[in-house]
Each structure stands twice: as C-alpha cells, then as structure tokens.
Amino acid sequence: MTARPPAPVSLGRATMLVAEREITSQVRTRSFLVSTAILLVGVLAAIVVSSVLSGRDEDDVPVAVVEQVAGLVAGAEGIAPVEVTDRDAAERAVRAGDVDAAVVPAEGPRGLEVLAMQEAPAVLLEALTERPDVELLDPAAAEGAVRYAVTFGFGFVFMLSAIGFGATIAQNTVTEKQTRIVEILLSAVPARALLAGKILGNSALALGQTAAIAAVSVLALVVTGQEDVLTMVGMPLVWFVVFFALGFLLLAAMFAASASLVSRIEDTGVVLQPVMWLTMLPYFLIVFFDDNSAVTTAMSYVPFSAPVGMPVRLFLGEAAWWEPLLSLALLAGACALVVGVAARIYERSVLRMGARVKVGEVLRGAAD
Secondary structure (H helix, E strand, O other), X not given: OOOOOOOOOOHHHHHHHHHHHHHHHHHOOHHHHHHHHHHHHHHHHHHHHHHXXXXXXXXXXXXXXXHHHHHHOXXXXXXXXXXXXXXXXXXXXXXHOOOOEEEEEOOOOOOEEEEEOOOOOHHHHHHOOOOOEEEEOOHHHHHHHHHHHHHHHHHHHHHHHHHHHHHHHHHHHHHHHHOOHHHHHHHHOOHHHHHHHHHHHHHHHHHHHHHHHHHHHHHHHHHOOOHHHHHXXXXXXXXXXXXXXXXXXXXXXXXXXXXXXXXOHHHHHHHHHHHHHHHHHHHHHHHHOOOOHHHHHHHOOOOOOHHHHHHHXXXXXXXXXXXXXXXXXXXXXXXXXHHHHHHHHHHHHOOOOOOOOOHHHHHHHHHO
C-alpha cells in the first residue's frame, strides 16, 4: 500500500506557525523578559517619582493663609503658614513667588480654596481634612508641562518599540539567510508565509508591550492621584495603541524586506538606514514641533508619522471626530501597499546570496 504524501500546509496555517515560532523564541529568552520588565518598572517609577518630587520640598512649604481659615493648617507638618489679610493679598504673594500656595475662604460646602501658580503642593492638600477646590493662576504653564510629557511619551514609545522589534526582524532575516536556514524553512512553507509570520509574530509582541506600557501608565496615574491627567490622556492612549498596531505593521514589512537584500549582518547598516530614519522622524518632529499645529496636522495624515501625530492631536483636542478614522483608513491603505511590495522584494531576494541585491533590480524582475 503506497503512503500518501502529506497534504501541503495552507498559507494561513503556515503563517500562524511561523508567527508562533517568532513569539515563543523571543518570550523564552531571558534578555526579552528582563528588558520588558525593566521598561515597565521604569515607566512606573518615572510617573511615581515625578509625582512625589513635584509635591516634596526639603524645607517646609510656605503657604499664605487668611485669618479665617488659619486654623485648618495650623501645626500641619511640612507647612510654614504665612498670615495675610485677605484673598487679594494671598494672590499677590503667590504671584510674586513669596509663597508656594495660599489657603483662602471661599463660598461652597468646603468653605475654602487653594490658590497656586501651576500645581498645588501635595503636602498642603494632604494636610487638609477634605480636598479643596484648587485655582491655578498660571494653568497654561501646567498644561504645557503635561502636553510636552505626553507628546514626548507617544513619540518615544513608538520609536523605541518600532526600532527594537524591527531590528529583531531584520537580524533574524539576515541570520537565517547567512546560515542558509532559510532554505530549509522555505522547503516547508512559502516565502510569503515566512514573511507574514515574522511580521505578525513581532507585531503581536510589539503591540503587547505597548499595551502593557499603557496599562502601567494608567495604574501609576491612578496610584499617584493624577486622575485629571488620566482623564486627558485616556482616549488618546487607546487611539495610540490602535494606530501603533498598523504603524508597526508598515515598518515591520520594510525592515524584513530591506534585510532580505543582504546576506551578512555587517551589511545591514546601509539597507536599514532609510527605514530607521522613517522610524525616528516622527519622534523628532513631535519633540521639536509639538506646538506647531500645521506640522502635527500634516503628521497625522502621513502614514509613517500618523501613529504619533494623530494621538497627539486628539490629546490636544485639535482633531475632529472623523479625522482619526480618515487617518486610520489612509494608514491601512498604505500598509496594504507596502506589505505587497515588501512581499515581492522578500520573495525574490531572500535566496540570493553574495553581494547586496538592489531594490530596483528586484522590482524590475518582479515586473518581468
């Protein structure tokens, strides 16, 4: 009785097998687990420490106090009361920098209010029995600090994750080609399945890590009592994760296709340089032009920078409800186009050894 040959593996099944291999090979490495843990602990520590330092001072915090409410902070640890005659005098003292905040009488159930320039000292709020209303005399400066921190965070996380996992894709691609393991792999699965699995597996890891960073950030903001910041960042953070998924998919395809053009690790620098610049460009643009609405608007519609530009505009309240949907559609279209071109390049260059393969030569061969 003649044995039947094994049935060929479908493209979808082969893709999932390669993706599973990519994921398991990384999560089993100590370096990946340790680096991820350090990253998450670093994010948590940065938010907690910044919150603690913003409300801590080595000396007692000078606080202007109107006589009617002086008893509420009398004897409180960490506070140096400075008596003033009325609310106007208290406000003048805060604006002049003579005190860090002021406690003044106010209408309402609590009967008092705290005045501060950019942020009320945490030690003062903790000393009061009930959390009072806080009036910031210079809210623009406070919003500016939060704005820069959030925009910097979006740009940095996208760049860090895209470069880190993109470099992993490139290194694995060249290593498999250099050691000729790719020939064995292609005897079992199609080239498109190998490429798709690499992109899918690393995209899942990158998205998972980004989602973990978002979750840790939310936890840290809740623990430190920064619910006001969380309210501003919450929805843009969700959009950032969504845009990140497609944005990384776009760049991952470029990393894999670029790496398939060379046969040695030493030669990857030249072919990866363009995609590295595309990965870093959104970070530099958002850091230097975060207050330029024309630049951020353009960024939010360019596929390579939309994962950073659009969430930033949503955070700033500059985007209409339909704009992220349009930007996401443009990004999805660009992903389909780039992945298609990357697949052609990968198929026609991954088995070519020796000198670096030129993109034009590969595409002309595809056209033929």
